[in-house]
Amino acid sequence: MILRVAWAIAAKDLRIELRSRAAVSAVLPFAATILLALGFALGPNRLLLEQTAPGLLWVAGLFAAVELCHRSYQAEAANGALEGLLLGPAEKGAVYLGKAAAAFAQLMVLFTLTTGMVVVLFGMPVGPSPGRLALTAVLGIAGLSAMGALLGLLAVQGRTRQAALPVIVLPLVTPVVIAATRATGALTQGTPAGVDGWLGLLAAFDAAFLAAGYLVFGNLLED
Amino acid sequence: MIGSAVRLSRVTRQFDGLAAVSQVSVDVEAGETVWLRGSNGSGKSTLLRLIATAISPTYGGGAVLGHDLVAGRAAIRAQTDLLGHQTRMYDDLTAAENLRFACRLHHADPAGVEEALERVGLQEVASVRTGNFSHGMRQRLALARCVLRAPRLILLDEPYAGLDPDARVVVDDLVAEARVGGRTVLLASHEAPPIRLLDRDVLMDGGRLVTAPDPAPAP
Numbered sequence: 001m002i003l004r005v006a007w008a009i010a011a012k013d014l015r016i017e018l019r020s021r022a023a024v025s026a027v028l029p030f031a032a033t034i035l036l037a038l039g040f041a042l043g044p045n046r047l048l049l050e051q052t053a054p055g056l057l058w059v060a061g062l063f064a065a066v067e068l069c070h071r072s073y074q075a076e077a078a079n080g081a082l083e084g085l086l087l088g089p090a091e092k093g094a095v096y097l098g099k100a101a102a103a104f105a106q107l108m109v110l111f112t113l114t115t116g117m118v119v120v121l122f123g124m125p126v127g128p129s130p131g132r133l134a135l136t137a138v139l140g141i142a143g144l145s146a147m148g149a150l151l152g153l154l155a156v157q158g159r160t161r162q163a164a165l166p167v168i169v170l171p172l173v174t175p176v177v178i179a180a181t182r183a184t185g186a187l188t189q190g191t192p193a194g195v196d197g198w199l200g201l202l203a204a205f206d207a208a209f210l211a212a213g214y215l216v217f218g219n220l221l222e223d
Numbered sequence: 224m225i226g227s228a229v230r231l232s233r234v235t236r237q238f239d240g241l242a243a244v245s246q247v248s249v250d251v252e253a254g255e256t257v258w259l260r261g262s263n264g265s266g267k268s269t270l271l272r273l274i275a276t277a278i279s280p281t282y283g284g285g286a287v288l289g290h291d292l293v294a295g296r297a298a299i300r301a302q303t304d305l306l307g308h309q310t311r312m313y314d315d316l317t318a319a320e321n322l323r324f325a326c327r328l329h330h331a332d333p334a335g336v337e338e339a340l341e342r343v344g345l346q347e348v349a350s351v352r353t354g355n356f357s358h359g360m361r362q363r364l365a366l367a368r369c370v371l372r373a374p375r376l377i378l379l380d381e382p383y384a385g386l387d388p389d390a391r392v393v394v395d396d397l398v399a400e401a402r403v404g405g406r407t408v409l410l411a412s413h414e415a416p417p418i419r420l421l422d423r424d425v426l427m428d429g430g431r432l433v434t435a436p437d438p439a440p441a442p
Contacts (some may be wrong), residue, residue: 001330006328016315019352079361080309083277088328089301223278 002094004181005022009098014105016075023068023106031060031114037116039121046123053124054184057115058140058177064110065144069103069152077156085221092218100149107141107191128189136187139202140180146209149174153220176205226251228376229274229406234283235293236269243269245430246283251409253288256402256420259411261427267411268307270427271378274409275305276346288375301329304374306382310361314354314386318345318364321353325368332371339367343393358385368395375402379410395420 017023038056042048076082085095114139118124127133151169183198229251236244244266251257258266272278274287276296284291290298312321319336326333340346343363353361362385369377382394398420401408410416426433 005328008324012313012316012320012324015320016313019315075313077314078314080307080311081313083307083309084311084328085326087275087277087303087305088298089330090328112330 002091002097005090005094006098006101009095010101010105012100013072013075013099017102017106020075021221022071022075024110026044026071027064027067027110029087030114031064031110032117034060034063035114035121036119049122050124050188051185053118053122054188055181056122057118057124057184060114061107061111061141061144061180062170062173062177065103065107065116065141065148065173066152068106068110069145069148070155072099072103072149073152073156077197082156082221092221093214095221096149096213096217097210099152100145100210103152104142104145107145108137111137111141125188125190127190129187129192132192133184133187135199136180136183136195136202139199139206140176140183141175142206143180143202143209144173146206146213147176150209150213150217150220153217156222176202226253226289227251227286228255229287229409231274231285231292232283234270234273234280236273236278238282240438242281242430244273247430247432249425249432251407253407254402254405256398256408256410258416258421258424259409259427260413260415260424261411262413265427267427268380269410269430270307271380271411272307274376275303275378276300277305286334295330299376303378304369304372304376305307305361305378305380306362306365306369307380308384310365310403311366312353315352317350317352318356318367319349321364322368322371326371329372331373335371336369339370340364340379342370343367344389359387359390362386363390363393366393373406375406375409377406379408379412381412382410383412383416 039049042052076085119126126141147169154168179198179201183195183202186192186195225274227250229249231247234241234244234247235316261267261269266364273280276292276299279293284293286292287299288302313425316324318340322336322339326336337346337349343366345360345363345367348360353364356364362382383391386394395417398408399411399414402420
């Protein structure tokens with residue numbers, strides 16, 4: 001039953017995004033602007049660009065996650081649909097898992113496109129372990145999605161909470177961004193020593209965020 | 224009549240220290256249709272939202288369909304539908320998709336979606352996104368959702384607002400069908416519903432019940 005509800009929520013979110021293109025049209029130009037601005041600011045030093053590329057990629061991913069999750073809950077707030085989720089008898093944790101899954105799918109697409117931009121603009125190499133690089137992306141995006149799906153809810157539940165959103169989200173996801181950046185940097189530079197530790201840290205944060213989100217989502221949704 | 228569908232005892236709900244509903248005690252028998260009347264701002268919508276468990280009481284308590292208003296929220300929600308000012312639809316989904324999603328969320332059978340749309344006269348626009356719907360069409364769609372769910376307790380908040388005569392008939396038919404089916408209906412409106420549909424009426428003013436039928440004893 002939990003998986004059925006989660007699937008219904010995720011399918012609904014993805015269908016809405018496919019039709020409205022709200023996230024793609026807002027987030028992708030935003031990420032491209034960040035990358036272009038920073039690329040010009042750093043200058044033509046190719047080595048410097050390659051070294052900073054992983055950090056820029058994940059900062060762009062972080063902002064994309066915040067914006068995407070905010071937009072996802074704006075669609076819920078319109079016409080009072082959020083109250084519909086509250087008043088449904090479905091397990092609220094299942095609703096959270098559905099929102100997180102939809103955010104994950106959308107962010108993976110956006111992150112893949114952003115990575116393409118970074119490869120072209122910054123000359124970031126893919127490195128000798130594309131599989132582990134992909135695993136880093138999956139684990140990092142999972143962490144951002146898990147936290148974004150939980151805290152995006154706060155953004156539509158009152159002015160004070162909306163103002164507090166970045167203050168709460170950014171410190172919580174900082175370990176994810178650091179671990180993903182370090183792992184990406186090591187893999188693209190061909191120096192994979194210590195990558196397993198960063199990947200383990202990412203997996204641990206993902207599990208913690210998902211468990212916390214599943215447990216507290218219902219309480220955040222309640223009056 | 225079999226027991227109480229709604230039994231509230233001295234329920235108060237405050238927003239920023241101001242009471243929208245104050246010391247309300249009310250007892251609605253199962254199967255009754257009650258018109259909750261009163262002017263704008265009298266507390267009708269807040270009272271319905273309290274009964275639907277969309278909000279919690281600041282003070283007081285009670286039971287809905289035999290379940291505690293706070294501890295039994297999940298059980299109450301499974302058997303209650305609130306049709307409020309907002310229709311809870313997604314603009315980028317079609318009418319049929321909105322209903323199918325509601326079915327999945329409420330564990331209802333989506334097989335009756337087409338029939339429900341036909342009941343409210345929206346079968347021709349089943350595949351149109353609700354973002355293109357008028358207010359009246361959205362209200363009809365919310366009624367279709369209620370038809371699909373067939374809840375034991377139906378809470379209608381200003382159901383006639385912005386509806387044309389044909390759509391008003393749809394509301395009246397829903398209430399009449401609920402009466403026949405032994406379901407309980409609380410209808411909050413400053414407009415009078417057809418008297419044949421009602422068992423009794425209750426007047427609210429300034430967040431209080433002015434005519435309080437059968438106040439429930441304090442728990």
